[in-house]
Amino acid sequence: MKKLLITGFEPFGGEVINPSMEAVDLLLPNINGYVLTKLCVPVIYGEAARQVIREAERIGAAVILCIGQAGGRNAITPELVGINLRNASIPDHAMYMPKDEPIEIGGDVAYFSSLPVRKMAEAIASAGIPARVSYSAGAYVCNDLLYSLLAHFNGSKTRVGFIHVPYSKEQNKEPSMELGDIVKALTVAIENIDL
Numbered sequence: 001m002k003k004l005l006i007t008g009f010e011p012f013g014g015e016v017i018n019p020s021m022e023a024v025d026l027l028l029p030n031i032n033g034y035v036l037t038k039l040c041v042p043v044i045y046g047e048a049a050r051q052v053i054r055e056a057e058r059i060g061a062a063v064i065l066c067i068g069q070a071g072g073r074n075a076i077t078p079e080l081v082g083i084n085l086r087n088a089s090i091p092d093h094a095m096y097m098p099k100d101e102p103i104e105i106g107g108d109v110a111y112f113s114s115l116p117v118r119k120m121a122e123a124i125a126s127a128g129i130p131a132r133v134s135y136s137a138g139a140y141v142c143n144d145l146l147y148s149l150l151a152h153f154n155g156s157k158t159r160v161g162f163i164h165v166p167y168s169k170e171q172n173k174e175p176s177m178e179l180g181d182i183v184k185a186l187t188v189a190i191e192n193i194d195l
């Protein structure tokens with residue numbers, strides 16, 4: 001069976017949970033002909049991508065789908081693009097707080113996701129869960145992970161994408177979404193992940 005590596009992040013920014021990892025943990029082990037491998041990654045520039053690349057190469061992933069929390073968003077947002085920029089407003093978990101630095105000196109400015117983000121967003125919305133394509137994953141660790149994976153797997157057969165999810169209800173912040181709806185949205189995304 002085809003291998004899909006799906007990742008979530010550890011909690012950050014004073015939160016006790018990260019809905020990305022909570023939702024990943026609840027996904028079924030097989031979806032759309034893929035067998036899922038789940039991984040929790042640290043909120044650390046550079047290190048997040050190193051761990052995901054190592055695991056993807058170990059299992060021979062055909063697809064890598066990374067999930068992260070985007071506090072303040074009210075919809076599931078598949079990311080269209082990763083940009084070659086690091087800019088943090090809070091330190092990462094290695095106490096690194098870059099200000100307008102490139103991820104890769106001399107690297108391409110940006111890469112588009114190699115997943116069908118429009119199709120995925122539309123399918124999630126059709127399932128009744130708010131969703132839209134996002135044109136910026138920010139400049140914190142989530143964008144760092146997306147850009148670094150797209151750069152690493154550029155020109156290879158491994159496809160890469162990222163989905164930001166809102167706070168879950170348990171976090172008592174607004175806007176928020178039921179964890180069950182986040183799980184359903186990710187399931188629909190995987191059901192529509194083939195080009």
Ligand code: PCA
Pocket residue numbers: 009012018020043067068069070137138139140141142143
């Ligand atoms: N969200 C952060 C990093 C980890 C996460 O879940 C981000 O959007 O960059």
